Amino acid sequence: MIRFETVSKVYRSGNRPALHEATLEVKPGEFVFLVGASGSGKSSFLRLILREERASAGLIHVLGQDLGRLSNRKVPAYRRNLGVVFQDFRLLPTKTVFDNVAFALRVLGQSEAYIHDAVPEVLGLVGLGNKENRLPHELSGGEQQRVAIARAVVNKPAILLADEPTGNLDPATSAGIMDVLRNINAAGTTVLMATHDTAIVNDMKRRVVELRDGRIIRDEAGGEYVTRANPIVDVSDSFPTRADSQPIAIEPLDFDPIPAFDPMSPTSEAIDLSYLDGIGEEPL
């Protein structure tokens, strides 16, 4: 489904390769986590699969296509087989939830009749069946990401790429997003997800591919974010340590919080604001 053979990627301005002789095979229906620190090459990996970039060296085969030989003209048709989700959702702010998802079908020239069948179905799948007519800014972050996922899979792609889809979300919301991704994967879509999120990776117990400095340093099935054999970041070498270093004790706050201002309460007028004198001209 996805096969990398000693793939390297060097950016024109960079002196260090973003990806260095990476070799990897992903089988149909797999759920793969790409983990690693920022700058370890996760995003380059996804961009190469998306054919936003060409590999500097090595072979990339996705869905039977050799991406090195894929002409620019054929890239749009190729991308119809991929769904993509980003950390920042990338929704169109002036379009409703329905239109955001429908946009992906409209630009491919699908009929309105098909769109009116397919969009509610996929919104139901991501758990937003009742929010078709909302605008993105009326939704929570988790809901916005669900819209983005709906848009990515409405075209029934074979592969879903997710670049830190939970990066902007709290743990509870992230868990909901992961349920959606798990369901999509269970329906047969191959999912490739780059993430920093330790808890998610450890919960899911799926294949984990770890990158560091553009190299694949770990690839294990049912893995966790950190293993004993391969700690993600070993900071002990990077910082000078003192022999007598002590853990820093964090002391509790030792002042009374300012009482909340309540305009309806007669006592509020008595709050002494004199301590603000000289701090600034701006009113509270």
Added chain:
Amino acid sequence: MKLNFVLLEAWNGVRRNVSMVVSVILVTLVSLTFVGSAALLQLQISDMKSYWYDKAQVAVYLCTQYSTLGACDQQEVGAEQIAAVEAQLGSTTLAPYIDKWYFEDHDEAYANFTEQFAGSPVVDLVTPDLLPQTFWVNLKDPTQSAIVFEAVGGMGGVESVIDQRSYLDGIFSMLNAASLTAVGVAVLMLIAAALLIATTIRLSAFSRRRELAIMRLVGASNWYIQTPFILEGVVAATIGSVLACGAIAGIVVFFVDGYLASALPATSFIQLADVWFVFPGLLLAGAVLAATSAYVAISRYLRV
């Protein structure tokens, strides 16, 4: 459905930057009006050429008693010399080139002169003996005046041989220079129009960069992404071209056929019926210009 969506996108683009679209319309209007004017001027020149060149004759001026030019030595041309020139003009060698010719003596020349300059004080100063006797020659092909020069130019009693076309050539080269100037201005304006269209489309694309990015991600075809932008440019430029056609038609009807024709009644001027074929050319030029510059501008956003 797909076409509707594309047209809707193009219309939204036009609506979203009205001021840029208006400036594209104006620049296209001005530049294409210059292009059209240059074309009109060329048409007028060729019209006048065929009109005047048909009337243009070669004049063989004979010596007067005052003339010192050519073969003259302040001696009135003699009867034998006139007969010799006449014989030369009537010879079989020249016959294939000459349509007709006739002789004008002092009195006829004076009569023509007073008629031509009636009311001018110069008439009082001129007497018949000042005006040379002349053979007027109409050529079958007015460009072949050199033959007459060769045949009679050096003969006794011939003061000079003048092709009237040489007077016209001065006027025409002036008109040509004017039309070249118009073309030069038009070219500059067209470059400005092309750059302005490209900038407008880039702005339009920038304001829709989210949509463009998503379109590219979900695999919309390049055709689908480009077309609204190209249409946007073409629509604006076409409005400008239509206005330019209106301006050209106005120039022809009100200025050329209205003002110029009444000011210079002796000259034939182009009519609207003679210039209509310029209009489709202008429309096509505007559309092609806009489509090309919009295409170049938008293709930057399609690089994958």
